[in-house]
Amino acid sequence: MAASLENGYLGMQDEYPAAVWGKDVNKSYGRGKNKLSVLQGLNMNVPRGAIYGLLGPSGCGKTTLLRCIVGRLHFDSGHLIVLGDRPGAQGHGIPGSMVGYMPQETALFNEMTIGETLSYFGRIHGMNSESIKKRTNFLLEFLTLPKPNRLVKELSGGQKRRVSFSVALLHEPELLILDEPTVGVDPLLRERIWKHLLSISQSSGQKTTIIITTHYIEEARQANRVGLMRSGRLLAEEAPDTLLHQNHMDSLESVFLELCREDKNEDNTQDNVTVNKKNQGQDCSRDNDDEPLLDAGLNDTILYPNIIAPRNITDSSGVHGAGGCKCCVKCLHPRNILAQMIKNFTLMKRNIGFLLFEFMLPAIQIVLFCLCIGRDPYDLQFGVVNMDTQGFAGNLLLTNLDSQVIHQVPYSSLDAGLDSVKAGKTWGIIYINYNFTIAIIDRFAKCANASNTTLDESTVKLHLDMTNQQIALIIQEKVAQAFQDFSSNLLIQFHKNPAIAQVPIKLETPVYGSNMPSFTNFMAPGVIISITFFLATGLTTLSFVLEKKEGLLDRSLAAGMTSVEIMLAHVMTQLVVMAVQVAILLVCALLIFHVPYEGPLIWVIVLVLLQGFCGMALGMIFSSICDNESSAIQCALGSVYPMLLLSGIIWPVEAIPTWMRYISYSLPMTYAADALRCVLSRGWDITLMPVWRGFLTTMGWSLGLLLIAAIILRIKQ
Numbered sequence: 183m184a185a186s187l188e189n190g191y192l193g194m195q196d197e198y199p200a201a202v203w204g205k206d207v208n209k210s211y212g213r214g215k216n217k218l219s220v221l222q223g224l225n226m227n228v229p230r231g232a233i234y235g236l237l238g239p240s241g242c243g244k245t246t247l248l249r250c251i252v253g254r255l256h257f258d259s260g261h262l263i264v265l266g267d268r269p270g271a272q273g274h275g276i277p278g279s280m281v282g283y284m285p286q287e288t289a290l291f292n293e294m295t296i297g298e299t300l301s302y303f304g305r306i307h308g309m310n311s312e313s314i315k316k317r318t319n320f321l322l323e324f325l326t327l328p329k330p331n332r333l334v335k336e337l338s339g340g341q342k343r344r345v346s347f348s349v350a351l352l353h354e355p356e357l358l359i360l361d362e363p364t365v366g367v368d369p370l371l372r373e374r375i376w377k378h379l380l381s382i383s384q385s386s387g388q389k390t391t392i393i394i395t396t397h398y399i400e401e402a403r404q405a406n407r408v409g410l411m412r413s414g415r416l417l418a419e420e421a422p423d424t425l426l427h428q429n430h431m432d433s434l435e436s437v438f439l440e441l442c443r444e445d446k447n448e449d450n451t452q453d454n455v456t457v458n459k460k461n462q463g464q465d466c467s468r469d470n471d472d473e474p475l476l477d478a479g480l481n482d483t484i485l486y487p488n489i490i491a492p493r494n495i496t497d498s499s500g501v502h503g504a505g506g507c508k509c510c511v512k513c514l515h516p517r518n519i520l521a522q523m524i525k526n527f528t529l530m531k532r533n534i535g536f537l538l539f540e541f542m543l544p545a546i547q548i549v550l551f552c553l554c555i556g557r558d559p560y561d562l563q564f565g566v567v568n569m570d571t572q573g574f575a576g577n578l579l580l581t582n583l584d585s586q587v588i589h590q591v592p593y594s595s596l597d598a599g600l601d602s603v604k605a606g607k608t609w610g611i612i613y614i615n616y617n618f619t620i621a622i623i624d625r626f627a628k629c630a631n632a633s634n635t636t637l638d639e640s641t642v643k644l645h646l647d648m649t650n651q652q653i654a655l656i657i658q659e660k661v662a663q664a665f666q667d668f669s670s671n672l673l674i675q676f677h678k679n680p681a682i683a684q685v686p687i688k689l690e691t692p693v694y695g696s697n698m699p700s701f702t703n704f705m706a707p708g709v710i711i712s713i714t715f716f717l718a719t720g721l722t723t724l725s726f727v728l729e730k731k732e733g734l735l736d737r738s739l740a741a742g743m744t745s746v747e748i749m750l751a752h753v754m755t756q757l758v759v760m761a762v763q764v765a766i767l768l769v770c771a772l773l774i775f776h777v778p779y780e781g782p783l784i785w786v787i788v789l790v791l792l793q794g795f796c797g798m799a800l801g802m803i804f805s806s807i808c809d810n811e812s813s814a815i816q817c818a819l820g821s822v823y824p825m826l827l828l829s830g831i832i833w834p835v836e837a838i839p840t841w842m843r844y845i846s847y848s849l850p851m852t853y854a855a856d857a858l859r860c861v862l863s864r865g866w867d868i869t870l871m872p873v874w875r876g877f878l879t880t881m882g883w884s885l886g887l888l889l890i891a892a893i894i895l896r897i898k899q
């Protein structure tokens with residue numbers, strides 16, 4: 183049968199008769215000292231409609247080769263033609279619907295049901311719901327899978343592998359790439375799977391070509407052709423019977439061992455010859471770079487008589503295999519974006535607890551902020567040493583101290599008061615002199631003629647714990663205020679003009695804001711902006727990295743999705759989530775905590791959502807450079823502090839070194855916070871510079887970051 187198949191294949195008049203044709207394919211991982219050459223001048227020929235068993239020891243490069251074939255990996259040099267064109271070539275269905283790929287790892291969404299999983303991939307492949315249903319029913323029965331409403335996470339390991347297998351079979355692709363599909367499958371089912379593979383490869387309609395790797399070498403005897411792979415090369419590529427016959431052996435395993443032994447000897451001989459030649463000062467590298475590839479192909483046709491070089495080989499002589507269009511807007515498929523969005527919403531629905539937490543998290547953060555940050559501290563324990571017991575002025579001064587903020591603790595002596603500060607019982611003490619009443623009256627009466635002794639005795643002394651600057655400053659301010667009020671009262675009692683006691687600075691009606699600004703109100707816009715930004719960054723990073731880590735992203739890309747489609751679908755899904763988050767956040771800030779706002783709400787929402795969009799774009803960059811969730815979380819968290827600092831949200835930008843100021847001004851958050859502050863306090867007016875500056879900076883940054891993320895993903899794709 184194998185022979186007739188090969189004859190049929192050799193006789194085909196197609197431009198590219200082979201389903202997969204590879205010539206001198208090289209692929210390495212890493213660079214410099216860490217470079218690992220995995221595929222080393224590999225030649226391969228898989229006839230159309232054949233079952234091709236790719237056999238080889240662990241780590242010899244089988245998965246790498248398969249990923250190059252489905253267009254998920256770039257190879258370094260050589261030629262690879264899959265179903266008539268380069269994998270990834272523009273308009274080619276690989277990666278895409280021409281191929282069904284079952285990766286080695288399960289690569290399934292644990293939170294989705296079997297039916298939802300198949301529907302997701304069916305939509306990507308452009309199947310309508312009727313045909314998805316029909317194929318799902320067939321595959322469930324054929325692979326003895328549980329009901330379609332069972333969650334993937336509730337399945338056994340073997341069942342998960344079968345679901346993964348069914349995903350590859352779902353759309354009846356022309357080419358099936360199966361990386362160890364029979365692992366964890368019982369012998370009976372394994373036999374049925376092979377029967378099915380044989381039937382679809384030989385069906386009278388569209389013949390399916392199947393490349394399969396397996397650790398059960400003997401099961402590959404059912405293949406039409408096997409490729410025995412070692413160290414990134416194919417040692418032999420023949421029909422199993424031919425191999426057994428040629429090597430006079432009765433098992434493929436023995437043939438493989440024998441070929442490995444021969445190859446090892448050949449390597450040793452080659453190495454010896456190389457060493458001898460090198461000693462003679464001759465260049466004897468095995469790869470002759472000057473040799474034209476086409477010529478090399480002709481030579482190899484003699485070595486591998488079944489390899490037929492495609493006529494248009496020069497078209498495919500690009501160094502990279504997967505060079506097709508993956509991110510141009512014209513190539514976006516709405517059905518792919520829709521499939522991805524449905525999948526995202528399904529996963530959200532499945533994890534309703536986390537979704538509610540996501541909705542509430544910004545609200546919790548703003549509530550905590552409004553409750554705890556920017557408010558005046560109260561009940562501060564403050565020691566009082568009042569030696570002016572004979573007079574009235576000391577007591578009068580103390581009654582003017584804000585009793586809400588300062589809780590007075592009397593002490594009988596300065597030493598006792600200082601001990602309380604040292605023991606951490608009070609934040610400081612106020613010391614009032616014995617002669618305070620007489621001295622203060624004298625001071626006001628004589629003014630410029632007052633003696634130094636009068637001035638000293640009429641001065642109250644503060645001994646503060648300055649380790650907490652904020653509290654110390656508040657106490658100073660409260661004492662200064664109390665002194666001013668006390669002085670005014672005293673002057674009134676003596677029929678003098680109380681204005682003499684005032685500091686000769688008058689705060690007129692402010693241009694914007696109030697004369698009693700609230701720190702909370704000042705901080706609120708920046709906090710709203712940063713909460714939205716970092717939540718979007720963190721959640722985007724995490725969701726992308728998790729999909730990438732579990733091979734789900736790779737599988738979607740192999741099914742024909744593009745990274746831009748995945749990004750757009752994520753942006754749209756996340757925008758819905760963010761809209762709810764922002765709504766709850768603004769209700770808390772504006773309605774419950776009365777952060778003042780003048781501008782139209784829609785403009786506030788636009789500014790905040792735009793900042794979330796910017797955060798998502800940054801998250802996509804993080805996820806494209808991180809391979810696991812811990813590094814992604816570190817990236818997202820690590821960026822929080824410097825971004826907050828540089829953006830002027832936790833400290834005015836004007837207070838940081840000049841060169842950093844320039845960086846800060848270029849950050850979107852700085853201008854966005856300014857813009858939001860402006861809209862909240864002055865109302866929307868497009869002519870106000872902070873508003874359009876904030877809008878344009880955020881917009882520019884978002885699009886720029888998205889573009890960078892798309893480029894990184896494109897390069898890594």
Ligand SMILES: Nc1ncnc2c1ncn2[C@@H]1O[C@H](COP(=O)(O)OP(=O)(O)OP(=O)(O)O)[C@@H](O)[C@H]1O
Pocket residue numbers: 211212218220238239240241242243244245246247286
């Ligand atoms: N992303 C990667 N980065 C660096 N090295 C890699 C990467 N993927 C695979 N390798 C290395 O490339 C070599 C071939 O790996 P590959 O997965 O292709 O082997 P395999 O033949 O499929 O093995 P197995 O049968 O165990 O799955 C291995 O040495 C592996 O460590």
